[in-house]
Amino acid sequence: MGSDAPEKARLIIVDDEPVILNLLRSVFDGEAYSVLAFPDGRSALEAMESGGVDVLLTDKNLPDIGGLELLRHAKRIQADAEGIIITGYASLDTVLAAMQLDAFDYIVKPPKDIFDVRRKVRQAFEKVRMGRENRRLMAEIKERNGELERALSELRELQSELIQSEKLAGIGVLAAGIAHEISSPLFGVMGLAEAIAEESDADLMHGYANEIVEYATNIKEIVVQLSGYSRDAGREYHGEVELQQVVDDAVRLVVLSLAIPLSTVRVVCEGSPRVAARGSELQQVFVNLVKNAVEAVLEHHADPESGAQGLVEVRVDVVGRYARARVIDNGPGIPAEQQSTIFDPFYTTKPPGRGTGLGLNIVYRILTKYRGTVQVESTLDEGTTFEVRLPKIEPLSDES
Numbered sequence: 001m002g003s004d005a006p007e008k009a010r011l012i013i014v015d016d017e018p019v020i021l022n023l024l025r026s027v028f029d030g031e032a033y034s035v036l037a038f039p040d041g042r043s044a045l046e047a048m049e050s051g052g053v054d055v056l057l058t059d060k061n062l063p064d065i066g067g068l069e070l071l072r073h074a075k076r077i078q079a080d081a082e083g084i085i086i087t088g089y090a091s092l093d094t095v096l097a098a099m100q101l102d103a104f105d106y107i108v109k110p111p112k113d114i115f116d117v118r119r120k121v122r123q124a125f126e127k128v129r130m131g132r133e134n135r136r137l138m139a140e141i142k143e144r145n146g147e148l149e150r151a152l153s154e155l156r157e158l159q160s161e162l163i164q165s166e167k168l169a170g171i172g173v174l175a176a177g178i179a180h181e182i183s184s185p186l187f188g189v190m191g192l193a194e195a196i197a198e199e200s201d202a203d204l205m206h207g208y209a210n211e212i213v214e215y216a217t218n219i220k221e222i223v224v225q226l227s228g229y230s231r232d233a234g235r236e237y238h239g240e241v242e243l244q245q246v247v248d249d250a251v252r253l254v255v256l257s258l259a260i261p262l263s264t265v266r267v268v269c270e271g272s273p274r275v276a277a278r279g280s281e282l283q284q285v286f287v288n289l290v291k292n293a294v295e296a297v298l299e300h301h302a303d304p305e306s307g308a309q310g311l312v313e314v315r316v317d318v319v320g321r322y323a324r325a326r327v328i329d330n331g332p333g334i335p336a337e338q339q340s341t342i343f344d345p346f347y348t349t350k351p352p353g354r355g356t357g358l359g360l361n362i363v364y365r366i367l368t369k370y371r372g373t374v375q376v377e378s379t380l381d382e383g384t385t386f387e388v389r390l391p392k393i394e395p396l397s398d399e400s
């Protein structure tokens with residue numbers, strides 16, 4: 001037998017009466033476990049010490065070491081070993097002592113039904129087997145639990161790293177967004193400052209200076225608003241603005257910062273809806289949309305030979321409960337498959353240095369904050385319309 005073969009379970013039988021010992025041994029012929037029979041306690045103990053024991057079937061009264069004593073040794077050698085005590089008479093004392101030793105069962109001698117002995121031994125083996133199987137499962141569960149705990153803590157670590165990098169990415173977007181948004185008013189300030197330098201009319205100079213103060217205030221507000229994004233200023237804001245005024249200001253700023261003629265952009269208004277929003281933020285929305293439109297038509301109609309003229313129009317009106325503003329251009333249009341991506345941060349089709357891809361993302365974020373929407377409709381080679389809607393403030397009725 002190879003030493004690496006799985007060891008067979010062991011039944012140790014001990015009885016000093018040879019007839020009974022033989023009888024018992026014969027009952028277990030052909031069982032799956034190895035059966036060792038001993039006429040006395042000492043030799044049984046030796047065998048257990050050297051080769052282990054799973055089930056001990058022993059006479060209680062042996063000339064040398066008693067059956068209960070043997071059982072104690074068996075449990076010392078193999079903690080989950082089971083013992084069945086054979087006793088000449090089932091005295092209460094014997095049964096109690098056997099129970100104290102955690103004996104599995106007892107048999108009264110002479111055994112009336114030899115198959116009953118075999119059944120009891122089989123049950124004892126089954127108990128040993130199940131106990132071991134349970135412990136194996138418990139160990140496996142423990143091991144799996146350990147693995148799960150390790151995986152969980154790894155996940156937690158990964159998650160906190162992700163949150164950290166997400167935060168860093170957020171800071172990157174924020175910084176880029178601030179740079180993006182202050183560039184238009186900053187160019188406005190520079191343009192006006194240059195105008196002042198070349199102006200001699202004191203009144204005009206005064207007017208430019210006032211505008212510079214206004215744009216500088218815008219810049220300050222943009223920085224404050226953008227850095228306070230998470231605080232959701234939209235909900236706590238109770239002011240209101242006239243949409244047309246905001247659009248006019250935005251167009252002026254774009255014209256100033258891109259140094260293009262004012263006539264490039266036309267503003268058409270039907271009605272003068274008011275909306276609940278911070279003017280400087282809403283102005284950012286239209287600066288971005290109008291700037292995109294102007295850039296699109298300038299690019300598209302760059303070739304003077306073509307004869308076509310670039311047109312940008314902003315139409316303000318009211319639909320139902322909404323104030324609506326449409327920024328319309330006859331530029332190159334946006335391919336259908338890109339129309340959902342253009343609002344993603346950093347998505348741009350412009351060459352490096354010309355666009356950061358933040359404009360529309362800022363538009364989207366500001367409008368969402370004020371419960372507004374932005375939608376795009378575009379046909380290639382015909383043009384693009386961005387439609388902005390914001391809940392309109394109803395004018396107070398006379399009675400109230």
Ligand SMILES: Nc1ncnc2c1ncn2[C@@H]1O[C@H](COP(=O)(O)OP(=O)(O)OP(=O)(O)O)[C@@H](O)[C@H]1O
Binds near residue numbers: 180
């Ligand atoms: N009116 C338009 N016509 C055609 N394409 C447009 C128009 N508006 C936006 N797009 C497309 O959407 C992209 C994203 O616009 P967005 O304003 O977010 O970034 P950008 O204009 O590329 O860069 P930035 O605004 O940072 O200067 C543009 O690069 C362009 O491809």
Ligand SMILES: [Mg+2]
Binds near residue numbers: 288292355358
């Ligand atoms: Mg843009």
